[in-house]
Amino acid sequence: MADDLKIINTTDKAAQYQSLVPQIEALLFGETDLVANLANVAAALKEQFKWFWVGFYLVKKDELVLGPFQGPVACTRIAKGKGVCGASWAEGKTFVVPDVDAFPGHIACSSLSRSEIVVPLFKDGEVWGVLDVDSEELDQFDETDALYLEQIVMLVNG
Numbered sequence: 001m002a003d004d005l006k007i008i009n010t011t012d013k014a015a016q017y018q019s020l021v022p023q024i025e026a027l028l029f030g031e032t033d034l035v036a037n038l039a040n041v042a043a044a045l046k047e048q049f050k051w052f053w054v055g056f057y058l059v060k061k062d063e064l065v066l067g068p069f070q071g072p073v074a075c076t077r078i079a080k081g082k083g084v085c086g087a088s089w090a091e092g093k094t095f096v097v098p099d100v101d102a103f104p105g106h107i108a109c110s111s112l113s114r115s116e117i118v119v120p121l122f123k124d125g126e127v128w129g130v131l132d133v134d135s136e137e138l139d140q141f142d143e144t145d146a147l148y149l150e151q152i153v154m155l156v157n158g
Helices: 013-028 034-049 083-091 143-157
Strands: 053-060 063-070 077-079 095-097 115-123 126-135
Touching (some): 034 063, 034 143, 063 083, 063 126, 083 095, 083 115, 095 143, 115 143, 126 143
Antiparallel strands (some): 115 126
16 A cells, blocks of 8 residues: 655646556555545545545435545535436546536536546446546646546456
């Protein structure tokens, strides 16, 4: 297990992820507790990128329920198909949203959130949760984020 996270200061987003992914892998190595792993992943992402909100929602029966996160208080429950998180769950795909106000049915847990990326987590072909990341800046996320965040959730999936 890693004792400390090494944050790199560069504007090269890919380099930041390339430094962070092996550190997340080390954090997860040998740890079987899901909550601990989700909490550490959220913390590592928040520390490296300083995003507004980073966290997980977990599928429980017919809704997403708030899991470990870093940032201000958040919506506790989200219905399937509602908002960006619910859409990612329903469609089983990553959503990159440059302007949340332009996303039909966006759920505003905070009026400070301006852009968002949501990545589904899969087990046995079924979505069991989503990684949700919000930024206070418009157009914060792109395909680089999608690529690396999808890699990171695969690490969580084990």
